[in-house]
Amino acid sequence: MIHKYRTGWISDVHLGTKGCQAEALLHFLKVCEFETLYIVGDLIDVWALKRGIYWPQSHSDIIQKILRAGRKGTQVIYIPGNHDEFVSGFFGEYGAVTVQQRAIHTTADGRRLLVIHGHELDVVVQNIRWLAHLGDLGYTILLRMNAPINWVRKILGLNYWSLSAAAKRQIKSAVNYIGAFEEAVGRLVKLEENVQGVVCGHIHTPALRRLDNLEYCNSGDWVESLSALVEEQDGSLRLLFHDTLPHADSGATSAAAV
Secondary structure (H helix, E strand, C coil): CCEEEEEECCCCCCEECCCHHHHHHHHHHHHHEEEEEEECCCCCHHHHHHHCCCCEEEEHHHCCCHHHHHHHHCCEEECCCCHHHHHHHHHHHEECCCECCCCCEEEECCCCEEECCHHHCHHHHHHHCCCHHHHHHHHHHHHHHHHHHHHHHHCCCCCCCHHHHHHHHHHHHHHHHHHHHHHHHHHHHHCHHHEEEECCCCCCCCEEEEEECCEEEEECCCCCCCCCECCCCHHHHHHEHHCCHHHHHHHHCCCCEC
């Protein structure tokens, strides 16, 4: 069964890395269709590709799947992040794909949402680039540890679990960083005229909640949380997670929603 949504947001796919859960995203794109699909940054991880080429067929399949959706009528809006910032040199329309720095999305019930990747608010990425790359390397090591752990879990019949995501939830500095990032997003949105909320990615932490009087939506990632944000036809927003997605011929999708 195909689930049709008014809008979808995916971020932080990180094609070109071994941490990318390409098969999970391909399944998501198979069972979900959108009138508009936002790619909210870091689709391709150029930082990782500079360290060494890793590009299996499934990573090409994702790009082909997105382009095929565009040919079938989906409007695709690509907003570059920090790992694929080279795309920023190609703002413009390319068939069904539009590349732009940021976007304002209006939901079916009239709410205006600012759509950005979020690295613009990350002081480390913007001002201390060598430290950002060093942190990215350590994060990559944690991600590689996910593979053997989940190989054992699969044998035991358990769902995917991310060591790197668990570490972020437990390490105080990471928790503080996420909180500071969300506060910075809230301050940014307040500076935008007639905007009621924000959709972003960057920190690989899915969220859908109120920050003061603003709606904060983080679509998560396809490395750790395997999540996406979607808009129903009535304008309501919800987070979808891969482990709750149905097979193409099964029934309704479970989700977290507000």
